[in-house]
Amino acid sequence: MNKRDVVFPAGRQALYERNRYSPAIRSDGFLFVSGQVGSREDGSPEPELSAQVRRAFDNLNAILQAAGCTFDDVIDVTVFIVDPEANFDTIWNVLPDYWGSAPYPTLTGIGVTWLYGFQFEIKVIAKLPRTDASAA
Template identity: 60%
Template sequence: MAKRDAIFPAGEQALYEINRYSPAIRSGDLVFVSGQVGSRPDGTPEPEFERQVQLAFDNLQAVLEAAGCSFEDVVDATTFHTDAAAQFETISAVRLKAIGDPPYPNWTAVGVNWLAGFDFEIKVIARVSARAEAV
């Protein structure tokens, strides 16, 4: 069996070491990104919700870039919400700014009651584009 091709963004992200997981795994031309939350570099949650969502997308962008991808390469996204009805408008504004123009990736939103102190999490699958592989 081939060894996992783990992807780590530049800089410190304490959550990866604290919880012992890889930010992403590349398999062929697909990148499977672990759930990204709005954590500060020390792993603690950002208390202000809109900023927490923005940090989750910033952390996701850093992982995608480390894999040679961008939001344009995302084909599937799953988000987890502790209070989806109350959070939807804020999340949508940040999401649409990050994801960009259509066609949009698949999207599944799941309501949960616990995210280890966080209120939002996003995980994605991206396809490494031919332009990234040529670099």
């Protein structure tokens, strides 16, 4: 079995090791990113929802950047929202600051009852940019 090609964002490796999961794995030209929440450096949630969503995207973008990607490389998105009926509008008002322009990635939205103290989580699959070595 091949060893997993893990991507760690700067400064957060201890948090992922403590929680026993990888932030992202490179495989066959794709980047599979674990769900990202609006956690501060110590792992605690941002208390206000729009700040939590912004922090989740910032955490996601740090992982994408560590892998040589941007959100423009994202092809599939899954979001998890606690109490989507109450929180959807707040979350969707933040998205344009991070989402980019059309064509947009695919999206699956899932309403959940619990996210370990968070209200929003985003996980993505991105296409890794081709390098000269991978084009050969």
